[in-house]
Amino acid sequence: MTRSPSRTWLNRRAVNEALLALLFLAPALVLFLAFTFFPIGFGFVISLHNWRVGPREFVGLGNYARALAGGSEFWSSLVATLTYSALAVPIQLTLALALAYLLFQKVRGKALFRVVMFLPWVTSTVATAAVWARLYSPDIGLINGALKALGLQPMRWLLEDKGIFTLMARDWGLPIPAWLTGPSLAMVSVVIYTTWVFVGYNMTLFLAGLGNIPPEMYEAAKIDGANGWQLFRHITWPLLSPTTFFVVLITIIGTLKAFNHIWVMTQGENGTQTASILIYRQFYEFQRAGYASALAFLLSGVILLATLIQNRIAAQRVHY
Amino acid sequence: MTSTKASTFLALARSRRKGPERVHPLVYVVLLVVGFVSIIPFLWMLTTSVKEYGDTISLKLWPWPPFGTSQPRFDNFIEAIRIIGVDRETGLPLFVRYVLNTLIVTGIIIASTVTTSVLAAYAFAQLNFPGKNVLFIIVLTTFMIPEELILVPRAVMMNKNYLNWYNTFLAIVAPSLASAFGIFLIRQFFLQVPRELFDAARIDGAGHLRYLLTIMVPLAQPAIVTLALLEFIWSWNEFRWVQLVTASANMRTISVGLVGFLQTEGGPQTHLAMAVAVMVVLPIIVLYLFTQRYFTEGIVTTGLKG
Numbered sequence: 025m026t027r028s029p030s031r032t033w034l035n036r037r038a039v040n041e042a043l044l045a046l047l048f049l050a051p052a053l054v055l056f057l058a059f060t061f062f063p064i065g066f067g068f069v070i071s072l073h074n075w076r077v078g079p080r081e082f083v084g085l086g087n088y089a090r091a092l093a094g095g096s097e098f099w100s101s102l103v104a105t106l107t108y109s110a111l112a113v114p115i116q117l118t119l120a121l122a123l124a125y126l127l128f129q130k131v132r133g134k135a136l137f138r139v140v141m142f143l144p145w146v147t148s149t150v151a152t153a154a155v156w157a158r159l160y161s162p163d164i165g166l167i168n169g170a171l172k173a174l175g176l177q178p179m180r181w182l183l184e185d186k187g188i189f190t191l192m193a194r195d196w197g198l199p200i201p202a203w204l205t206g207p208s209l210a211m212v213s214v215v216i217y218t219t220w221v222f223v224g225y226n227m228t229l230f231l232a233g234l235g236n237i238p239p240e241m242y243e244a245a246k247i248d249g250a251n252g253w254q255l256f257r258h259i260t261w262p263l264l265s266p267t268t269f270f271v272v273l274i275t276i277i278g279t280l281k282a283f284n285h286i287w288v289m290t291q292g293e294n295g296t297q298t299a300s301i302l303i304y305r306q307f308y309e310f311q312r313a314g315y316a317s318a319l320a321f322l323l324s325g326v327i328l329l330a331t332l333i334q335n336r337i338a339a340q341r342v343h344y
Numbered sequence: 345m346t347s348t349k350a351s352t353f354l355a356l357a358r359s360r361r362k363g364p365e366r367v368h369p370l371v372y373v374v375l376l377v378v379g380f381v382s383i384i385p386f387l388w389m390l391t392t393s394v395k396e397y398g399d400t401i402s403l404k405l406w407p408w409p410p411f412g413t414s415q416p417r418f419d420n421f422i423e424a425i426r427i428i429g430v431d432r433e434t435g436l437p438l439f440v441r442y443v444l445n446t447l448i449v450t451g452i453i454i455a456s457t458v459t460t461s462v463l464a465a466y467a468f469a470q471l472n473f474p475g476k477n478v479l480f481i482i483v484l485t486t487f488m489i490p491e492e493l494i495l496v497p498r499a500v501m502m503n504k505n506y507l508n509w510y511n512t513f514l515a516i517v518a519p520s521l522a523s524a525f526g527i528f529l530i531r532q533f534f535l536q537v538p539r540e541l542f543d544a545a546r547i548d549g550a551g552h553l554r555y556l557l558t559i560m561v562p563l564a565q566p567a568i569v570t571l572a573l574l575e576f577i578w579s580w581n582e583f584r585w586v587q588l589v590t591a592s593a594n595m596r597t598i599s600v601g602l603v604g605f606l607q608t609e610g611g612p613q614t615h616l617a618m619a620v621a622v623m624v625v626l627p628i629i630v631l632y633l634f635t636q637r638y639f640t641e642g643i644v645t646t647g648l649k650g
Contacts (some may be wrong), residue, residue, distance in 0.1 A: 042473035048463040049479065052368055055460065055522035060486050062501070067497035068513070075500070126374060129367050133375075139636055140379045143386065146632045146639070148581040150599045151621040154606050155389045158614055164390055169403045210391040224382065281490055282630060284583055288603065300492050307496050317496045324493040328500060 071317035080314075087318035098319055101302040102326065107207045108298055109279040111215045117275060119219065120226035121268075125260070127227070128234045138231075144334060149221070154283035156217045160289075166277030184209035185294035208295030214286055221285070222278075226271055233267025234260070265342045273334050280327050299323040348458045371627055389625070392571075393618040422618040425489070431594045440621070442601040449586075449597060453520045454572045460562070461526030461571060466556050468527065469534035470542065486524040499588045506561050513590060515534045515589040526571045529642060531566040534560060549568060569643030573635055576593070577628060589631050590627065597622050 069087070074081045123141070144152060159166045160181035168178035177195060184191070185204030194196050208217075231322040241259050261268075274337055283300040286292065292301035299319065305314035312325070392400060394416040399407035405413040424439075431441045467473070502515040503508055509515035532597055537560060545555045561568070583599040588594055596604065602624050610617035632639065 038472070041471050041552075041648060045467040045471040045473040045476075046362075048467040049470070052460040052464040052483070053479070056483065056486055056524075059519045059521075062487060063494035064489065065496060065498035067502065070497055070500060095491040122418065123378060129371065131367055131371060131375065137375055137379055138640070139543050139633070140382050141455060142636070142639065143629065143632070144382065147386075148599055150581065150583050150602055151389075151585055151624045152385060154602070154617060154621055155385045158392075158617070163616065164401055164403055166384075166405075168405075179407065220382065221386070228640055228643060231370045256547060277490075281492060283492075287531075288586075288606070303492055303495070304584065307499070312498050320490075320493045320496060323451050323489050327490050332408060 029340065065095060067260045067317045067320065070313050071321055073314045075314035078269060087315045090315065091318050091322055096264050101297050101299045104296060105298040107211060107282055107283060109276060110217065112218045112279045113205060113275050116219050116222050117226060117271060119250060121230050124230035124234060127231060138228065141227055144221045145225040149284040150288050151332050153217065153288035157289045160213055182210045182212045182290050183294065190213055210290055210294035211296050214289060214296055217285060230267060233264050239261045261313065262343045269338045269342045276330055277327055280330065389618050389621055392615055393622045394418055395612060396616045397615055420615050424616040426620040428605055433594055438593055442596055443596045445595065446597040447582060449516050450576055452517045453579045454575050455522045456521040457575050458568055458572055460522040461530050464532035465534055466529045467562060469531045483524050485528055502589050510589055511591045511595050516586050519585065529571055530564055530567050533564040537563055557558060565639065569576050570638040573638055574642060580628060
């Protein structure tokens with residue numbers, strides 16, 4: 025039996041195409057291998073050592089044990105991270121969805137509004153966080169200036185390590201038990217800044233999601249006499265759920281990793297030392313590469329867990 | 345056939361909907377207030393950057409005529425640049441050096457990301473090879489890897505026991521030379537190009553490389569521009585990595601330089617701090633205003649990178 029010439033030609037063509045693909049993929053793959061995948065393994069090796077500039081010592085899981093020990097700074101940083109996330113995600117997303125819903129009507133100046141709302145996301149976090157740190161300044165800040173002008177009491181914002189419930193109990197005499205301190209005012213101030221940065225970005229994603237809902241659905245429901253709330257509850261909310269899921273996911277992950285603005289505004293002081301701030305300080309200020317790497321693995325575990333829980337919930341609740 | 349009918353019907357239904365719809369006036373009030381809150385920090389930054397020190401302390405919002413007697417001080421920008429200092433190596437003001445460094449770094453990152461992304465995206469969209477799906481999933485997993493996880497080992501890799509790139513441009517750009525985001529974005533565009541176009545080009549004697557460069561790249565131009573713009577903004581704004589792998593003042597980029605200034609002389613002198621912040625933020629705002637439609641498109645099609 026002789027092989028048909030077209031068959032060999034096809035084979036050669038397939039081999040050539042595979043080689044070409046390899047050639048095209050090589051630059052990106054080599055870079056990912058060197059600067060993304062290799063560092064994961066290398067980071068794990070580092071995390072098993074007392075990794076210093078001089079002689080390094082193998083400590084096994086010692087860095088992890090230190091991080092997970094009761095009352096360690098890792099646990100408090102995790103509490104700060106989760107507090108930040110639990111405050112920032114619902115505030116940001118509710119506001120973004122509400123604005124997207126308002127904007128989804130035939131509003132004049134819609135394009136201009138979108139551009140304005142997107143500006144904080146585009147500009148340097150370092151620069152805008154520096155601006156906000158000054159707006160929050162207790163003495164010369166715009167916010168306290170406005171409070172004073174309205175006859176209200178000025179506050180210490182980013183410099184305040186007391187919890188907001190403690191402050192309410194103190195200033196307004198609310199009967200709040202002493203153990204219920206709440207997140208520090210500094211943390212709340214950071215959350216307000218985060219909302220300012222990301223509302224426009226999330227609104228843009230929600231607007232795109234709203235645009236994918238066929239308008240006929242609304243018309244049919246209107247003919248059946250549905251009111252505004254019913255339209256939202258039974259059409260917008262379920263049909264928007266893939267977008268909502270996606271936005272919630274990236275926002276949670278984003279808040280778990282937040283770094284730049286917290287670093288610029290508080291350097292992690294006053295109850296704002298989140299896990300990524302702790303990792304950075306341990307490495308940059310104290311050169312503890314091993315301990316910082318162990319912390320990074322623990323934080324990544326938390327992020328992975330959050331993603332998996334999200335996916336599990338989405339499988340039940342999202343209507344694709 | 346049915347789908348064409350359906351789409352015609354939908355189009356008709358939509359066009360009928362284009363009647364005047366009443367928007368509640370309260371909606372405009374809400375949007376105005378929110379929009380105003382959104383730009384107040386920028387307005388405050390701009391006005392403060394040309395105030396005198398005394399006016400920032402006494403909290404004057406508009407110390408110039410008709411409400412005050414001061415004059416706008418554009419010298420603040422020059423004074424801030426003077427305070428930041430001079431680069432001993434080149435004799436240039438350090439701030440100018442920061443800008444040049446940022447432009448060099450950003451240029452390298454954009455050129456490399458666009459090239460590697462276009463090539464890889466073409467392989468994933470147009471070529472057949474064993475293990476394609478696995479490789480694509482591997483590329484996508486790099487999205488999921490938090491930067492925190494690889495920050496420390498990457499930085500350790502740059503020191504003298506390993507790559508010895510510490511305090512060089514190479515160290516600054518290395519982690520950003522390829523982007524899974526870019527591959528994904530451009531692949532989405534390439535996938536929309538009908539396969540028949542390639543067959544026609546093949547008959548005309550074009551190989552893959554010529555087809556890629558003369559047909560696919562021009563078609564994917566909006567995606568490539570989006571990628572270049574986003575990479576520009578991300579590397580212009582990058583702070584933590586550059587801070588970790590640079591030591592000398594003349595290797596800093598603009599964001600690191602700004603943080604350095606804020607932690608020293610710029611801290612107490614709000615007007616000078618804001619002058620530097622304006623110089624960091626203004627180029628990006630101008631760029632964004634001219635190119636904003638690319639941003640929304642890029643973010644909506646891929647939605648990633650919060």
